[in-house]
Amino acid sequence: MKPVAFDYVRASSIEEVLDLLLEAGDDAVLLAGGMSLGPMLNLRAATPSLVIDLNRTAGLGGITANGAVTTGAMLRQTQAMRDDLLMTVVPLLAKAMPSIGHYQTRSRGTLGGSIAHADPSAELPLCLLTLGGEVELQSKDGSRRVAADDFFEGVLTTARQPTEMITAIHWPRRSGSFGFVEEAQRHGDFALTAAAVWIELDATGSLAGGRLGLGGVEDRPVAFDLKEFAGAPVDENLATQVARDIAGRTDPMDDHVADAAYRRQLAGVLGKRALMEAAGEAGS
Amino acid sequence: MAETEVPTDGSSGKPGRWPDRWIGKSVPRKEDAALLTGSARFIDDMEPVAGLRHAAILRSPYAHAKITSIDASAALALSGVYGVVTGEQVAEYLRGIPSVVRTPIRFMPIAIDKARFVGEPVAVVVARDRYLAEDALDLIEVEYEPLDAAIDAEAAMADDAPVLHDVAGSNVAGHRTIINGDPESAFDEAAHVVSLDFHIQRYSSTPMETYGVVANFESVPDRYTVWSNFQGPFVIQPLMAGALGVPGNRLRLITAQASGGSFGIKQGVAAYIVLLCAVSRILGVPVKWTEDRLEHLAASSAATGRSGTVTGAFAADGELTALRFRNINDMGAFLRPPEPASVYRMQSTLNGCYGVQNIHTENYLVVTNKVPVGLNRGYGGTQFFYSLERFMDHAARELNIDPVDLRRRNFIDKDAFPYETPGGSVMDAGDYQKCVDELEARADYQALKKRRDEKRAEGKLYGIGIACAVEPSGSNMGYVSLAQTPEERAKSGAKSGANSSVVISMDPSGGVTVQLDSTPNGQGHATVTAQIVADALGITPDDVDVITEIDTMTSPWSIGSGNYGNRFSVAVTDAVVEGADRVARKLKIMAADQLECAVEDVELVEGQARIVGSDKALSLTRVGTQAHWNPVNLPDGVEPGIYETTTVTADLDGPTPEDTVASSVTYGAIFDLAAVEIDAETGRITIEKYVSVHDVGELLNPKIVEGQIIGGFVHGLGGAMFEEMTYDEDGNFLSGTFADYLCPTAMEVPDFEVGHVPTPSPKTKLGAKGLGDGSSMLAPAALTNAVADALGRADISPPLTMPKVWRWLQETKA
Amino acid sequence: MTRLSGNSKHSVRMTVNGRAHEGYAEPRMLLADFLRHELGLYGTHVGCEHGVCGACTVLIDGVPSRSCTQYAVQADGASIETVESLADGDTLNALQAAFRNNHALQCGFCTAGILMSATAFLEETPAPTELQVREMLSGHICRCTGYDGIVRAILEAAGVQAEGKAA
Structure with a gap:
């Protein structure tokens, strides 16, 4: 289980990366933490002619907070979890990130790498989508921001063009409260299904808006606006009804691990539980 | 301690x-200091002979396909590639290995004209290093003519099923019925007859170190020297030498200093030993091959899969008077020696912990387009005790007797030891009532049943499962020949002893x-x-x-x-x-x-x-x-x-003309109890309690005993909950990585409480019994029983994954 | 910006266990293979080559990392610690001794990776709970021990280290 031969560049600047991408296009892969790409290379599921290593590329780390919070693409998951500002301002990440992989993978794995990889069950794409965040892409032509709603296109497929790289992730500050619930066969596995919730309540404590996101159900994370359910307090009945309604609108994957009916079931149950978690937090 | x-x-x-x-x-x-400091040496750490080249193996992507041509010219043209060897070339130096079963099917470690499972070797590349060898694999062009595959063992028995081995004409490679006592009369006279269909999947202990082989052929005189992590049984050495056509002293096997786990699985290294011996001979260089994890999961070995029916006759008071087993054994693509030993290892202890005297057993050995089976922790015991102990819990429910009480009514009495079983084993010592006393006390069984009542009153799904087993240890080398009829045995040489x-x-x-x-x-x-x-x-x-x-x-x-x-x-x-x-x-x-x-x-x-x-x-x-x-x-x-x-x-003679045999030296005992709660919305199982009581005889080193017992339990836990060698209906293998084949991690292991009721064995000098299999044989039965109890249905089978449990719940509701 | 050709070997220098090493690797060579077969540090074991089992875990610049999903060229200039760094001659360190005392290993193949993870973990979490230890351990597969002894060993080592720090 060894990779095909590839050329290797340890890029020191974003400019270098973009030059190489322009030249190599589809034949190049960007190596971040290597938690997904490494196995794919070793299994020869990825056979690039060039690997561009971002691990010592300047300008891809760090956390800045203005309106939104911006994390550099190469911010390690462990670094993010240890950042009090990020965890306070984006509480959904604080709830979700302990479910990502393991201690030994979060130490190397990056935020940008997970989002670029776009596994339909992964936690970070789900959180970004639920919060309505954006991915910042840069190419030789300049940079653009793509809403998470448009970024994830399918299994391991995104809106990133071959000449583009992710430089940063923008996490909006959302007021309200949050819930995250995941079921996996084993601790640390990719989720069978995960539900992420952001809810806004009005002055009377009734649901006013927010989003419910689901991972591991369709071929990409999906999120649903909660405005249409606004008007009543989030209790078990409402949570059940909302989640069941939303689960019914999904078109779940059907594979040997879990069939569509089960994924839809989990979507409803975990959606409800995530809503209740968020509501409980709002009430406390 | x-x-x-x-x-x-x-x-x-x-x-x-x-x-x-x-x-x-x-x-x-x-052993610890060397392992803890990184100085212990495993097979992949060894370069025992100069001039080593590295092998990589091209494997069949099809479950069943004719190989019409192999073109290795592009691979051979790659600089640093030393040679490519195909099955046809290997066949010049390697004869197929026969099984003890009288069948024309021979095991070969590489496909010749036909591939019979995904992952079966098709060609071997030898190159300067492994990276290059894998590059060469990509350049070999093989033309396959795909055939329909026989994946499910029961379906593979049908007359119109695709046939794996044309020489055999059928996928049923063996079929034997053995009758001990007079089961027919017992069934005629029974007050109650209870029956249960069962299925236990193929899974594997997947040691953390994969297979490794260094093979070197020297001429003048012709001799093969092999360094590997083969674990025996060395009864396979003469078979390997025979396959290579040399006397035993010309096949020198050397094992590495350290071996990274096996649990039986590294018996399968034998296949690669003979394959790489032939490759070394053909190419004239010493060859090193280290199996990768993908190869290991797809193509090394697995525990025998088994489905079938257990039927039992009971007297009015709950005495078990007869058992009938009909077993369909999923052997994979070949009967690879020492198979079908997995099917016969328990033959003389089919009474389990019980005094039942009349036993009828029918075994089908079915070849399927999957990796051949072999030794795996619990060898044959996991499958057997799964069927028997699932049956006992089910019968208790049918007879409306507490599952512990039903077992107590049927245990062999402590004063009956040494106890000769209907199958011919002489069980050395035991006190099963006392073991269950200990189990009940540690689990607080009465309180647990009350807790179940309370939980159910709240609408929760809560279940308790029991299972018990004897643990045969120190195998009589003669038992394997039970796969032959007495007439066939009489013609072959006698085998006995340990x-x-x-x-x-x-x-x-x-x-x-x-x-x-x-x-x-x-x-x-x-x-x-x-x-x-x-x-x-x-x-x-x-x-x-x-x-x-x-x-x-x-x-x-x-x-x-x-x-x-x-x-x-x-x-x-x-x-x-x-x-x-x-x-x-x-x-x-x-x-x-x-x-x-x-x-x-x-x-x-x-x-x-x-x-x-x-x-x-x-x-x-x-x-x-x-x-x-x-x-x-x-x-x-x-x-x-x-x-x-x-x-x-040990003084253990070969099988009698009546098909009885004393299979083992000692017979320990294991008693497990599991209590589970199921989340009806998700199908998640929470194991609330797991208690295990063991009779291992004298404890030679208590800490090592504890380590074996909990390790065995976690193997059984994996089999019960997560692990399966999964194939789709076309025979494509779906469990090729550790992200697909799910072994328990530290987060999945529940509290596990161990009790000991040792009865020293009179058969060993130190009074010890064997203990390595332990609860690996029982956890699938105990946990499935607990889940069956919670769901109120018996027709379920492991692994008890969340989607399956939820599906069963929906069916029960409907 | 240097583009290393995939078809040739390149000099790779790193500090391993406090000592400077140089070896040669194609860009595709796994760090684990480099440590073992190029530098001769066979204490690091390879269990899956796809980043799941954790057997090959080493510390790269202090960070626990699977060395099967990192490439040797990436570690050029890095400081790496492997299992060979832990003992002082024949004397096991507190963590290793706790593994021995608690029968936390049987075949020992997965042990090196677990020791390296636990080393970094205890630095960051000097007084862990059992759940924290299990959570950390869930990034490793051990097929022999059922994890029980490993959990006890790490908790014991934490206690020993805590006592050491208090003293």
Whole structure:
């Protein structure tokens, strides 16, 4: 289980990366933490002619907070979890990130790498989508921001063009409260299904808006606006009804691990539980 | 256990620091220091011969396909590639290996004209390094003509199923019925007849170290030398030599110093030993191959899958009077020796823990387009006790008797030991009622049942499962021939016994070394051996070095050698005790001569040979080294040197014409209880309690015993909850990585409580029984029983994954 | 910006266990293979080569990392610690001794990776709970021990280290 031969560049600047991408296009892969790409290379599921290593590329780390919070693409998951500002301002990440992989993978794995990889069950794409965040892409032509709603296109497929790289992730500050619930066969596995919730309540404590996101159900994370359910307090009945309604609108994957009916079931149950978690937090 | 720990270093000659006996103490392991510092050497750490080239194996992407052509020219043109070997070339130097079953099917480690499972070797590339060898694999062009595949064993039995082996004409490679007692009458007279269909999946213990082989062919004279992590049984060595067409002394097998787990699985290394021997011969270079994880999961080995029906006859009071088993065994693409041993290992203990006298067994051996099965922890016991103990819990429910009570009514009485089973085993010792007393007490069974009632009153899904087993240990090499009819056996040579060999030596500096034939893979054999020899010679375990590598040209070994069948603590220890006693006797004779006293007056204690009751003593080293330095002046009848080779066998004869056999030396016992709660919304199972009571006879090293027991449980847990070699209906393999084949991690292991009710075995010198299989054989039954109890339905099967459990719930509701 | 050709070997220098090493590797060579077969540090074991089992875990600049999903060229200039760094000659360190005391290993193949993870973990979490230890351990597969002894060993080592720090 060894990779095909590839050329290797340890890029020191974003400019270098973009030059190489322009030249190599589809034949190049960007190596971040290597938690997904490494196995794919070793299994020869990825056979690039060039690997561009971002691990010592300047300008891809760090956390800045203005309106939104911006994390550099190469911010390690462990670094993010240890950042009090990020965890306070984006509480959904604080709830979700302990479910990502393991201690030994979060130490190397990056935020940008997970989002670029776009596994339909992964936690970070789900959180970004639920919060309505954006991915910042840069190419030789300049940079653009793509809403998470448009970024994830399918299994391991995104809106990133071959000449583009992710430089940063923008996490909006959302007021309200949050819930995250995941079921996996084993601790640390990719989720069978995960539900992420952001809810806004009005002055009377009734649901006013927010989003419910689901991972591991369709071929990409999906999120649903909660405005249409606004008007009543989030209790078990409402949570059940909302989640069941939303689960019914999904078109779940059907594979040997879990069939569509089960994924839809989990979507409803975990959606409800995530809503209740968020509501409980709002009430406390 | 801390109170039993004793220092084993530098204690020599320090009065007051010597225990009465090292055996029975939790002596820290001799193996650990090398492993903890990274200095132990495993097979992939070895370059035992100069000029090594590296192999990679091209494998079939099809479950069933004709191979119409192989074009390796592009691969051969790659710089650094030394050669490409195909099945056709291998066949010139390697004959197919027959099974004990009379079938024309022969096992070959590489496909020749037809591939029969995904992952079956098709060609071998040998190159400068593994990276390059894998590059060359991508350049080999194979034309396949895909065929329909036979994946499900029951479907594969049908007349119109695709046939794997044309020479056999059918996928049923064997079919035998064995009847012990008079089951027919018992069923006729039964007050109740209960029946349960069952299925247990193929899974595997997946040791963390994969297979590794270095094969070197030398000519003049022709000889194969192989370094590997093969674990035995060495009964396969003569089969390998036969396949290569050489006498046994021209196939030299050497095992690595350390082996990274096996649980039986590394028996399958044998296939690659013969394959790479042929490759080394064809290409004329020494070849190293290290299996990768993908290869291991897809193509190494698996536990036998089994489906079938258990039917039992009960008297009105719940006495089990007869059992009938109909088993369909999913053997994979070949009957790879020592298969079908997995099917017959339990044949003479089909009564389980019970006194049932009449047993009817029908076994089908079915070949399917999947990897061949082989040894795996619990070997044959997991499948058998899964069927029997699922049946017992189900029968209790049908008869409206508490599952513990039903078992108690049928246990073999403690006063009935030694107990001859209907199948011919002589069970050595046990007190099953007391074991269950202990189980009930530790689990607080009555309170647990109350808790179940309360939970159910709240609308929760809560279940309790019980399972119990005997643990046959130290295999009679003759049992495998139960796969033959008595007439067939009469024509073949007789087979019996359970050989073990050991060498104990003292060198000219006084160093004591023991050489074992047990090829351990982490079970602490060196430590326990040192404890035994230290006791016999009055020295410390640290004074004893233990060599666990086998070299078939220089080590004592026999067909029974290897690490399987819980062999160490019942068979190997007997050889160690016998050998150590012989050395002790010799040292006492020499000491008596030097101390000028009677031999009976000499004791070996605290590193000395001492006259009992006096302080007149000589150091043991001083006494023993005379055998090297001063052989002319040894007492009469004492041979120079100290180098004792001891081979012992258990008195276990081959099968009788009535198809009975004493399969094993000892029969331990295991009693498990599981309590689970199920989340009705998600199907998630929470194991609230798991209690396991064991009779392992005398505990030779309690800490090692505990380690084996919990390790065995977690293997059973994996099989019960997560693990399956999954194929789709076309035979594509879906469990090729550790992200798809799910082994339990530290987060999935529940609290696990262990109790001991040891009854010393009269069959072994130390009173120990075997214990390696343990709850690996029972956890699938106990946990599935608990889930069946919670769901209120018996027709479920492992692995108990969340989607399956939820599906069963929906079906029950509907 | 240097583009290393995939078809040739390149000099790779790193500090391993406090000592400077140089070896040669194609860009595709796994760090684990480099440590083992190029530098001769066979204490690091390879169990799956796809980043799941954790057997090959080493510390790269102090960070626990699977060395099968990192490439040797990436570690050029890095400081790496492997299992060979832990003992002081023949003397096991507190963590290794706790593994021995608690029968936390059987075959020992997965042990090196677990020791390295636990080393970094205890630095960051000097007084862990059992759940924290299990959570950390869930990034490793051990097929022999059932994890029980490993959990106890790490908790014991934490206690020993805590005592050491208090003293």
